[in-house]
Amino acid sequence: MTKKQDDEPAFERAKDLEAALQRVGQIHNDMEVIDREAGGSALDEDAQRSWNDLEAELKFREMEVKAFERSERLRASRERWSSTQFTPANDPFADDPRTLSGRAVYDRSMAVVESSLGGRHLRDDQKTQVQKVLRTQTGDTNGELVGRLLLATENPHYRSAFQKIAASQTPIFTPEESRAIEQVQLIKRAMSIGVDASGGFAVPVLIDPTIILTSQGSENDILRLSRVETITNDTWRGLSSAGVSWSFKAEAAPANDNSPTIGQPEVPTHRADGFIPFSIEIGMDWPGFAEQMSTLLAEGYDELLADKLTTGTSGSNEPSGLVTSLDALTNPANIELSTAGVIGAPDIYGLWNQLPQKYRRRGSTAWLSSTDVQNTIRQLGTTDPNFTVDITQEAIPRLFGREYPMNDFMQDDPAGTGTQPLLVVGDFMGYLVAQRAGMTVEFIPQLFDVTNNRPTGQRGWFAWARVGAGVINPNAFRLLVNRSA
Template sequence: MPRSTRPASAVPADPDAQPDFERSETLAAATERIGAIHEDMGVLDREAAGADLDEAAQQIWDDLEAELRFRETEVRALQRSENLRASRARYSGPQFTPRTDPFADDPRTLNSRAVYDRSMAVVDSSEGSRHLEPEQKEMVQKLLRTQTGDTSGELIGRLLLATENPHYRTAFQKIAASQAPVFSAEEGRAVEQVALIKRAMSIGVDASGGFAVPVLIDPTIIMTAQGSENDILRLARVETITNDTWRGLSSAGVTWSFKAEAATATDDSPTIAQPEVPTHRADGFIPFSIEIGQDWPGFAEQMSTLLAEGYDELLAQKLTNATGADEPDGLIAALDALTNPANIELAAAGVISAPDIYGLWNALPQRYRRRSSAAWLSSTDVQNTIRQLGSSDPNFSVDITQAAIPFLFGREYPMNDFMAADPVGTGTQPLLAVGDFKGYLVAQRAGMSIEFIPQLFDAANGRPTGQRGWFAWARVGAGIVDPNAFRLLVNRSA
């Protein structure tokens, strides 16, 4: 039976005394000693062959067990010490770069890489964006990475760094609650800095003036499909731009064909078009009677909601049927005005029947029908009429009868009550649209501005109402960039 290999000086003279073990100098030595203790205890156990240990063996076992607990505690302490030394060496070494304050420098003087890194750091930080939903953060990050002829992520990044600066945020809270805010020196410099960046980004006269809304509460930048109740905006192709007009390329596609061996290739070059979508000023007046909170996340969430609600409702109407010279092209109004492809009329005036729906679906080219972004759109009244077709045709009695978002022929079918109701008699009103909604583009110019209105007055007696308000404006445009992606069903005129 082996004796304990513990140093003699560590063996207590008194069996009842606590052992006083010599400490190991290194983690490796302590770990090696633990292995030796396990080996000795294994020998004792095997020699006992399942029987109780005799008195001498039991004493050795107890001593080994006491040392094992000591060595395990020692190993944990040595590991912590080594980890601390490694951490200090890493952070004090030449390879460590201290965390940079993203707002330490004027964003106008930073190079492109620094703008990107610092603006991304702000979006990733819990302090700067904890009021945002995950998809809103993803939207901002995507814009910061975008660098095209229409969208400069660098410009958005500079504006973000300027408007999300803590000094500008506190100044903006004062701006939003007072006609004559008193700024600290730091706040004054931050407001001036934002004004200069905003002026540099201005293209038209109507793009200047007012106070810039901080980027991370600006609906023209953070509004997403999930955050909008406007189905056209949710389904359409949405581009956030930093100029006044979106310019793109469109084509019907290349025509492919098979040829015999060594046969001359045909000219299958596509016709390239360059559609343009200009932006127009959208403005709104936002009355409020709430107290402006001093906690930024709470303030940011309230402001973001207030700014987005009216803006989203305006777009829901105008993206459907706007026809004015200073408005976006409403999808339904623009489709109704097309002559190629032509509208499809009801078979019988004032009566929507199953063959009308089949004909409309069949008229849409297959390449658009099979896309996941294809959808239907009509008023609630028209959809209710189509639901009732299920009493005579089973194709209208499966998906579209469900309580959730309805589907027709496997494609989403939201409702839009800015469209015409169920027709009665003859007419020309557009009733039902189907198509790939990515063929309709909404261009939002990054950056919303507001001005504070300190007191609202009753229209009848001219007395104060106890309310205040914000006058807000932005630029947005929309238009069909692929007319063949849609088909429109209209009433019969005769």
């Protein structure tokens, strides 16, 4: 049956309902005319007969409309129910995901993401992000492993077990829930690389911020602008090159050796953990529970990334922050202010000019500074119309046609001499954030006051994940710093 044929019954129902509603409206109009013509007097015999006929038809038509509406509600309800159920013939959870073929894992995972049972709480950008990860097969990302974990953790038995874990001190599992938990633990073990934290329970994939957190869902501008990779090992390994140098030659002249210099940047991941206290009611409706859990897990994680992707220090078990990494570079060297403690228009022009042209013209190029530094640059518009046109615009500020968000983990406007990093400009695709797929939580049943050791009436989750970051193309950025003398 074609889609057009499928749509015909719905189309006919809509026409019948519309016709009934139009007739109800016409009857009301006709009765209003009869009443108006009577002018408050009693109706004559003909008018009374017409009134009675209209009244009888009105009751019939109103019952007809109610029947149409009730039928439509039942049909819509059944469609919603059907869209959240899988028949035995197409149940993606019917088999152990460890034994499925790669193609079956992909097809079933996609079906879960698209279903309202699995993905109803997800935004479109989050669905797109999960689907992208599922399709990825590289040395760093095994989408098939993520798909197996998705099928195991989104299984209704594991979801119900996870809800019990998240809200109960002594959960009692059904045999099906116990098998689902064991299945997830075995898949987690297969995904382990190196020495990771053990124990805890895997967060279901479709509420896991290491997988579903996207630029639209983050207030962290570095994460939003940068290149983000979801990986299934402990270290992202890539290749980088400045490109091949081309040249013109005379006829029959030998070519130059234009072999590019190939770099092999690596971005290791580090454990990020957080404690999430809560005193909320956890409902048993999965979409509502999933949305609450997703928000709670993502908020603190996103804020931690906003800090460490700015100022994180390499070698300190945290991601290498963008500003920290650029400040440590000698090639390209930092650009100092013309006058210590004073940001002037020539400094901004000079910084922009030092950025290679191919990076200035890219859509992923942006500026970044603290609010205090941005306010100083805004005031340059009183003497320089370029700043007036760009950075004083409403919505997201722009400078020289490029986005300029604020990041208050960066240094404020300095006073006097120093070496503070003040302003970054560059192509943010040269900074990579590697998130290892999979967050784990442990339930803490009771929190105690730190002063008197008495229960506070709160519970909590201890959550951990692995994430790393680093500059993979230093030449794509330029950093303005204060003058030291």
